[in-house]
Amino acid sequence: MSATPANSKLIKGATGDWEVIIGLEVHAQVNSRAKLFSGASTEFGGAPNTHVSLVDAAMPGMLPVINRECVAQAVRTGLALKAKINRRSVFDRKNYFYPDLPQGYQISQYKSPIVGEGEIQVDLTPEHSIRVGVERLHLEQDAGKSLHDQSPTMSLVDLNRSGVALMEIVSKPDLRSAEEAKAYVGKLRSVLRYVGSCDGDMEKGNLRADVNVSVRRPGDPLNTRCEIKNVNSIRFIGQAIEAEARRQIAVIEDGGVIEQETRLFDPARGETRSMRSKEEAHDYRYFPDPDLLPLELDEEWIDALAAYLPELPDAKKARFIADYGLSAYDATVLVADRETADFFEAAVKHGGAARDPKAVANWIMGDLSASANAQNLPVSEAGLSSAALATLVDLIGEGVISGKIAKDLLVMLLGPDKGADPRALVEARGLRQVTDVGAIERAVEAAIAANPEKAEQAKGKPGMLGWFVGQVMKATGGKANPQAVSDVLKARLGL
């Protein structure tokens, strides 16, 4: 099931080449209103201990009841990963003591997870992808939060997050470089957002990764790995892998041995450091939670969830290439985010008329994305509706405005004229481009007449044409069709 990775990126050490083996355990917070085993809210923020039920607080006599939607989200995700959905799975208790774990155990899944082996296709470039194997996906509870910096001797415990549903998605150790790992997380995040099972907000901690890294000489068996816990940005995942690989290579080349341990990435120092001492080796004493029964899923229920899965990124990309004639690059960019892809299609298909998909794509990937990024918003929320974008493209296609005018129009539509109808705006502001040849000829003649020396120089220096085009554009208030201006100028200047 796991494909041999096609792309190897060896690291040069002091004594030769090294291969880096990476596996990722991604924790994704499930998109649901209530928690996995309690009816308290999963909403972010909130005053401490307000999104906490008696069950979450582990009061005596409290019992878990599973949230159907969390199970559905795990199944949908498994289906999107082309993975085996286990009809029967078991919830186990993972026992350890920590103040943010009120029960003294976490309800998780150990031997029998809800989802088995699957895979993700990861684009390293728009044309080249690798297949990364997924080992399993299981559901588990998140822990609460401890604040350690409010006092020198005491910690504060907030259980709001305690009991929120997480999906733990474990990859096979198929990744061979920081780039591959970053691309994997990016694609996984995209899939989760497509399915709607996780919003992938790494800043809020809704998606985080434990990164397993080991190194070996190419051809050697696998070496001891270290786990870097709770890395919460894609950028840091890349940095952590590189730092850890370098560290392990240095240790081995110095004659040392890698100890299996848990580490933390320190972004300020750009290095990993050991998290726990050897004595703290945990014995989690997993056993099936006796307050719950094995989870058994109906075929019909799984089929219904499958039927309602949205079109996923890979399929959408293929369709965009086939149906819209987009390049692999353009298709990859557009499908990275489902809302953007939907926005693109809505614009292309608006009003039932077909318009040039490439043109729509360019506007989205160019000026609209620039504006969206500046506002820290997704393209679909930058302020321009898909209908308006469609109209803009139509206006250019009809020759009503030039590309240059369209750029100005876009600025207006994203700013002071937000929500306006582009056609109406063109008329109101008199933005129709001047295509009347007579008017253009008069403007050209005026420009040449005003600048006879330059007109003479233009015969020898073709670059002067651009200057004259600029003059004519200025004289026409920017509304002349630049191509037409250029053509007339060339004729008049004898170029």
Place this chain on the structure above:
Amino acid sequence: MSVDLATVRRIARLARIAISDAEAPALQGELNAILTFVEALEAVDVTGVEPMTSVTPMKLPMRDDVVTDGEIEPQVLANAPLAEDGFFVVPKVVE
């Protein structure tokens, strides 16, 4: 199967129960008495037998994804030995 003192201390550590050096030997004796008692099970033939997963045959019930709970911070903290500004307060975890 019997446990030595080191194991007794390790189990006490796992269970987060402090035991003094004076208590450990007696506790060791008690635990070994119980382990001797349950040793009889080693002889039972359990080939092909599945471990019991649920005593009463029923399907795991699932609840709707509706917020029905929470917003009870006073109840959550009502019995707290030490609380402040809505948080539980504990001595620091030494990492």
Place this chain on the structure above:
Amino acid sequence: MGTALSDLTSLTLAEARDGLKARRFSSRELTEAHLQAMERAKGLNAYVVETPEQALAMAGASDAKLAAGDAGPLEGLPIGVKDLYATNGVHTQACSHILDAFKPTYESTVTANLWRDGAVMLGKLNMDEFAMGSSTETSYYGPAASPWLPPNWSADKARAALVGDKRGLLTPGGSSGGSAAAVAARLCLAATASDTGGSIRQPAAFTGTAGIKPTYGRCSRWGMVAFASSLDQAGPLARTARDCAIMLASMAGHDPKDSTCVDRPVPDYEAAIGASIKGLTIGIPREYRLDGMNPEIEALWRRGADWLSAAGAKVVDVSLPNTRHALPAYYIVAPAEASSNLARYDGVRYGLREPGADIAELYANTRARGFGAEVRRRLMIGTYVLSAGYYDAYYVRAQKIRTLIKRDFETAFADGVDAILTPATPSPAFGIGEKGSADPVEMYLNDVFTVTVNMAGLPGLVAAAGKSAEGLPLGLQLIGRPFDEETLFSLGHAIEEAAGRAPFPEPWWG
């Protein structure tokens, strides 16, 4: 007019219910009678907390309902509640120091059902700490004493022992010892109890009362301090099988907050009392005849079979070959689950908190101080049998043996057996301080006849079946098909009738 107060506490639950309905006396009078009896009986240590104000308020409300003709099935009837049930705003500590000062802000489903049906709460009853024990001696509040006098003891001698360490007085059994003592001493009309390995049935047998552990999943466990989740079950303890039936009808029922609680209608259990047992097949399992068995117990068992036979039941031999593995398997499974269930008692969010320089010390000191010796033993055994390297050899193996035990019963039932008759305990009640100090296993052997029932998830009822030669109560156990508590009530009642209802001891205390 007026029934004498002491007479009021001598009524059965059913008689009191009928008396209230007929307005022969009020709930207030009935409750006051019990409160007074409790006052006299403080030395028995059956109650760890009394709630007289709440009781009288509830009684007053019940009287209004009775007057309005709006009475619930338990309207106005004063009962006691085992300390492991969460009672809103009232001491709930499972008789452990680690739950020091804990007052829940919530009510257990089972007790909520009782208040819904009009019952009156007299107080919280003594028990072995976290339900771990068979004599109530592990309670943080000290043992409860059985109202039955030890053989040849005078009342004076008994009273003297009461104020001391109670050594030599009879234990009412455990873990629901307080419940059994209170019912037998007429300090409540009935009590809630719980049973994980025999904690309702053994105390019932020791005190000549009736008790039933229903089928696993019949009652909700929500709001009950958990000991061993796959074995714990709520149940009533009362003076007769009929009273138990009345109580169970209110206690039982579906609860969506407990994933292991079944959604099945609750039958009219009382209707089974007095129903004919003609034609029922009663199994006598040969493996319950232990080597060196107490001859009185053996004789009682035979007598019980004869009674049922005389009433028209068919008595047959059955084999439950894995019986002898049940007790050791139980002492793996129960402590394992307990070790995880009791991890939440850590001094952070409620209960006792001992000082510690860091959180690790806080945990270790709190739990060392807060848990008694028996609890500590079981938590350590439980931690051990789940630990790496031992999980398969112990826990998994014990769960496989559990499957075998359940299979034995299923085979017997499939062969046409309707219920199984066994002794309830290997002996009558023993003295406080007599067992367990040298070897913890000695105490565990008390559960030999009862744990099989929890391991298989079946219902088990104990009915008072007579007295030992020394005058101590003896009980018999009936084990039924899943969710067939009705048959057990019919059979239990038949045993009570045949045995004759012996009176409960007159107060020698207070």
